[in-house]
Amino acid sequence: MAPHDIRRPFKRAAISDQQKRRELSLLRQAQNRRDAQQQARCLASSILSLQSAAPESQPEQSDTEIETVPESEQESEAFSKDLDVRQASKLRGPEVRKWFARQLMLPEWMIDVPDRLAQDWYVFARPAGKRCFVVSSNGTTVSRQRNGSILHHFPSALPAGAKIRDGSGSAQSYCILDCIFHELDQTYYVIDMVCWNGYSLYDCTAEFRFYWLNSKLEESGACNAPSHYHKFRFSAVPVYNCDSSGLYSAYTGVVPYAKDGLLFYNKHALYQTGNTPLALVWKDENCSQYVIDTDGKGEIPSQQQVVLELQDDRKLVTSDDPPVLFGCLDGDIIEKSGLHTGNLLRFAIGDGGLSFADGKLEKADLIYLGKSNRARAFADSYSKVLFQFMVRHSPLKIDDLLASINSANDQEKTPSDIEMVG
């Protein structure tokens, strides 16, 4: 039994740097693991809370895209929508894409002119390009297209958009912008503001959102030329009151971008995800290169094509909520082509065209072409089909819009708040 060694560390730091490296690595890994878990958890919660929070969703409507469990109204309030967008924006994978596809406010196509256009609506020229959500948070900025795929991942001058220590960006700060990326001048044109510097604008009217957008965006420096910490320029678009001069300016005015139609926003409408009649899109050859839909090869097909969703009882419907019935598919075709409920199918509209009764679709002459492109997430909306149909047969012209504004002016004196029962 030898004497026991009693030497103690002498003039040494208590911890070795290697041990420190090991521990810091473990710390980083644990943090990353927590983040990944947290994101996965929030993803689900956000799908749920957003769907039930959307005013038009109805409990009995089954959703074949994503398996979800309805929840009580009360619970949904625990999660704010914008926070979910922010967290979901960091994620990848097919589920996220589907989820993202539902987060943008999607304008309906203008198939008739709304009342009080001059009083209640804004108009602006839509930039040609990719519609996307831009989310800045935690020192980085991510843009995601309508199908959920990431367009860019970059530093920006938006609040919390880049890792620069100016002391202002708290961890809670983030922004969500509804943008169109214009390829030619590599600029993000901001067409709506959903969230700014941690402040949610979902529940604000378009009037307020546009006011806020115009004042805040400029202030942030996001409109400046690109630099090391600011990879892409942002820009607001000129928005007009939709009176005759506003409409004229939007239609003919010179803008730094290629136009793709006009967008009309109801001033009193909140930011609502999915299709909404409170935002409208309208196009003609003068203000858009893409008035009539093209096919996969970029050519205009001789017959109008539509994409409809096949339902349980062979019904063919649009993506609207509630869906609009366009017809029924032959059992034969379903069997022969091995089709299932939920499939998106492509049809041509035959010479019979669309027929209406009392302003409602009565009959459509559909010719089955096949399954739609896989990248499609949704069927066409009713307004789109109709707009395309009108473009080919009796388009709604700019003159009609102007005329509507002018005639409305004439009628201004007569009270318009009569309940229609028709």
Added chain:
Amino acid sequence: MAMEVTQVLLNAQSIDGAVRKNAEDSLKQFQEQNLPVFLVSLSGELANEEKPVETRKLAGLVLKNALDAKEQHRKFELVQRWLSLDGNAKSQIKACLLTTLTSPVSDARSTASQVIAKVAGIELPHKQWPELIGSLLSNVHQLPAQAKQATLETLGYLCEEVSPDVIDQDQVNKILTAVVQGMSSSEGNTDVRLAATRALYNALGFAQANFSNDMERDYIMRVVCEATLSPEVRIRQAAFECLVSISSTYYEKLAPYIQDIFNITAKAVREDEEPVALQAIEFWSSICDEEIDILEEYGGDFTGDSDIPCFYFIKQALPALVPMLLETLLKQEEDQDQDEGAWNIAMAGGTCLGLVARTVGDDIVPLVVPFIEENISKPDWRQREAATYAFGSILEGPSPEKLIPLVNVALTFMLSALTKDPNSHVKDTTAWTLGRIFEFLHGSVVDSPIISQANCQQIITVLLQSMKDTPNVAEKACGALYFLAQGYEEMGPSSPLTPFFQEIVQSLLTVSHREDAGESRLRTAAYETLNEVVRCSTDETAPLVLQLVPVIMMELHNTLEGQKLSSDEREKQSELQGLLCGCLQVIIQKLGASEPTKYVFMQYADQIMGLFLRVFACRSATVHEEAMLAIGALAYATGADFAKYMPEFYRYLEMGLQNFEEYQVCAVTVGVVGDISRALEEKIVPYCDGIMTQLLKNLSSNQLHRSVKPPIFSCFGDIALAVGEYFEKYLMWAMSALQSAAELSTHIAGDDELVEYTNSLRNGILEAYSGIFQGFKNSPKTQLLIPYAPHILQFLDGIYMEKDMDDVVMKTAIGVLGDLADTLGSHAGSMIQQSVSSKDFLNECLSSEDLMIKESAEWAKLAISRAISV
């Protein structure tokens, strides 16, 4: 039935390699053919007085090695083998061993003692050989001195080998009586008294009951204290060792003896031979350890109910203890700073002084300051060094308010001494003291900064200058710079070091290239400091950190261009590669943490990865670990693009997972699998079969260090979250491994260390469940998980009931409850409602003060109410 083994054993010690090899082979063959006969023959050889002493010793050694091994699994096998051995053979062997204790040959007796202890270590826990202790002690008083000595030695080994709970108190009493009597001054034989004193050292752990009995304790303490005064130095040393052991084992019983012990130790420190004096100092260091622990548990709250009260022995002894320790500081050896293994009375005294400062805080300052003032400018280097060392020693413990005025006065003096003192020893201690100043009194913890813009420049100039001094001084200067940089961490966007960044980095690289950088671990210190400087750098210097990337890459590249290396050179090369990989890891983590710098850094990713792969090809375990850690950081920075490196990297990943011997490497690799899963997501699928197979294999192995198992479970979660429903392939296997681990980890019975391990195991299991449930969410295959839910809920109930989970486990556990509800929806709803404790558990977490627990709980509440409402 014994066989003649003498000649073989003689041959086994031959200087002729071939003869030796032959003999070893025949021993092995013999053992395999007939183990009982082989072992009996060995014991016969050991007991046989007619055999040469060398073969007797070797026979005993081979026998001992047949009973015990270092590796746990081998040890377990040998134990099982002995237990199942033929009973007659075992009796014969034991009889031979006991006979040998009375042999006139001392080596034979000593060997037999050790073998008896090994056999006892196996048999006593199984309630076998109950007569052993009785037969050892039956006639100990009548034995001749030699046999008495051997018996006491055997008792010592035996106490070292078996745990106290397998020997009943009656026998413990007998052992202690024999041992303490053997130690007493009435024992005339020195060898007997020494054997008894050393035996007591091991037997102290058995004496719990005896130390609670005042009379018995007084007796033991009196005998130990008397032994410290023995004329034989080895007995004095062994007796002080006993005191050191008593100081930690029976701290709370020491009050009546502490004054006497102080007198004894003070005399030994001042007058006795060094080995004895060192033990005497160690006694007080050990008391400091105890009181620091106790006071830490008090947490400053003196009404706290710590198990053991603090007796403030150090505070009471302070006026006498401090001067005694200060005296030792003047007994330095000439070259102690160059000698890695040096340990002398000045070093022990200085170390103890540092511990005393940590124990008593402010009270030590006025006792040490006069010594510093008196000696710091003396012509004799010993006095200057001792004064500096005393100053450096008391910098941890006392309050900054007390120390900062002193430091403000001393700083300029120290900086000047570091450049101008003619003695290297003084410079070494001065640089070390500066490092301690920066470590404890510089940074955001201190209100009034000791470093201003005015002296910052001077400090850096002096430290960089000292890096050109002798290796030991330069190493301390690097250390000082390390803590200087650390103090500026989180100081905001602008660091006072920014203007010097370039110069500091350049100087450190120059140091790393010094011819003599291998001495005094100077090169290691230079890279460690470089790492800390990078870690604490701000955005201002990010471009300079970026410039460092190609420089370090080039250094690493150069180590790979080596020609044929000797094994010594290869070891050095591998050490350097470790340092460079470590440095790159720190840089990657730094630059990867911010988007703009990450973008610029990524241009180097391909080349860096290429270098890491070449480092792996060199095969060395430590390099493996550093390169692996660096790759984890790289994967995190690279994200999904990391997929392009996988075809080449995969085999090293697999090698890392298979490295059971260096379990740190294995653990680090498991962590990197997690990094890669998060980076690659679905793209990791092609590698999953291999990884999961290896991980499952690791879990089922009893050769892998247990600390690696919890991270493996967490890694399951990482993979499942990354690949989603694709995990189905492994679900059954993973769940079964998780389930059995969960059962094991529900109940803990054991010490703090085991509780800590069990909690880390629980956390790993729970993280795996979370990852799997979240991974399967929204997939059509969620129903595959339903059968596992009852067990998981039972597991959660189990750990909730046990009431010994830590905060981390609590947070993860409540999260799992949410994940289960979130993924299984209505299927989980009723199960959760029926579970024993889910509701209480959730409520407890909801009202937790820990924000992380609360956040998880709120999320879980939402998920559960949703699942229940359907």
